[in-house]
Amino acid sequence: MERIVRKYRGKGFKLTPQRIAILKFLEGNTSHPTAEDIYTEIKKRYPTVSFATVYNTVQVLRDKGELLEITIDPARKHFDPNPAPHHHIMCTGCGRIGDVFVDYSAALNLPDEVTSQFTTTGNHIDFYGVCNACRTKNIN
Amino acid sequence: MERIVRKYRGKGFKLTPQRIAILKFLEGNTSHPTAEDIYTEIKKRYPTVSFATVYNTVQVLRDKGELLEITIDPARKHFDPNPAPHHHIMCTGCGRIGDVFVDYSAALNLPDEVTSQFTTTGNHIDFYGVCNACRTKNIN
DNA sequence: TTACTAACTTAGAATAATTCTATTATAGAA
DNA sequence: TTCTATAATAGAATTATTCTAAGTTAGTAA
Numbered sequence: 001m002e003r004i005v006r007k008y009r010g011k012g013f014k015l016t017p018q019r020i021a022i023l024k025f026l027e028g029n030t031s032h033p034t035a036e037d038i039y040t041e042i043k044k045r046y047p048t049v050s051f052a053t054v055y056n057t058v059q060v061l062r063d064k065g066e067l068l069e070i071t072i073d074p075a076r077k078h079f080d081p082n083p084a085p086h087h088h089i090m091c092t093g094c095g096r097i098g099d100v101f102v103d104y105s106a107a108l109n110l111p112d113e114v115t116s117q118f119t120t121t122g123n124h125i126d127f128y129g130v131c132n133a134c135r136t137k138n139i140n
Numbered sequence: 141m142e143r144i145v146r147k148y149r150g151k152g153f154k155l156t157p158q159r160i161a162i163l164k165f166l167e168g169n170t171s172h173p174t175a176e177d178i179y180t181e182i183k184k185r186y187p188t189v190s191f192a193t194v195y196n197t198v199q200v201l202r203d204k205g206e207l208l209e210i211t212i213d214p215a216r217k218h219f220d221p222n223p224a225p226h227h228h229i230m231c232t233g234c235g236r237i238g239d240v241f242v243d244y245s246a247a248l249n250l251p252d253e254v255t256s257q258f259t260t261t262g263n264h265i266d267f268y269g270v271c272n273a274c275r276t277k278n279i280n
Numbered sequence: 281t282t283a284c285t286a287a288c289t290t291a292g293a294a295t296a297a298t299t300c301t302a303t304t305a306t307a308g309a310a
Numbered sequence: 311t312t313c314t315a316t317a318a319t320a321g322a323a324t325t326a327t328t329c330t331a332a333g334t335t336a337g338t339a340a
Binding site: 073074091098100101108110111119120123125126129131 | 209211212213214217229231232238240241242244247248249250251254257258259260261262263264265266267268269270271272275
Binding site for chain 4: 050053
């Protein structure tokens, strides 16, 4: 019995071969892949896999709290298999996305004009920057 | 001469009637409209206006630093005519977006494993919550 | 004031991301 | 082993956004 199967069985969704392949690809993956990235990878082993399967699976995983959907890139969604709340930084040059594992919640006090209108439940920070590779490129 | 024209002329883009209508609609607008919201509004006065004009205009305004593009809603882009850096809070019930005019930058120190990889240039916080209207609805 | 042209508007086609549908297949419960 | 709810698939549909080609115009400069 595979480790992935052990980890995810009994969570309320079926573990099909395609899903196991998606879970394996995502396991420990810090590249923040898009749906197309996942599709391209799974297609190598399951050439008939469809986008519907990829989208269905990431939706199930999101709903079960096993995956985060990231909105930092205005062009498309990225996914993060680490469901622990954390933040992200995107390189404005190449689009690479990195993780920021710091909880800033204690510092993020909201003004009265906001707390009087909303009950806050969470926060996510998008940091923007330039990665080393892109900075080097621009210097030369 | 209208105030909008006075404010935006000489900024490097032509002020057409459609653009003036868009700028008027956006002026002081805190509803964070989508492209469709803008299109629907401008269509009232200019029935032949096209989506291309709306998208072209918001792109020009974004490039000129007169408008922010907001990614807090995974479903579609929203626009904010206040270009001063600030943050947003979205109601997870109805999708309403509010502004948060606090600069938290001083508190957002990044760990070494991030600063060694990225030179940070900015940040934007997505707060999530429930607005009063939605909270009341759920109680009843 | 007029003439000019780069920039703009428009309708509609194209693209890209995502979702839906109908059908067939299967994981996992009984 | 059987059964059925759930999932996979191909492909159509939908939605957001961008592109294209043709006609129009804002704003510059004579």
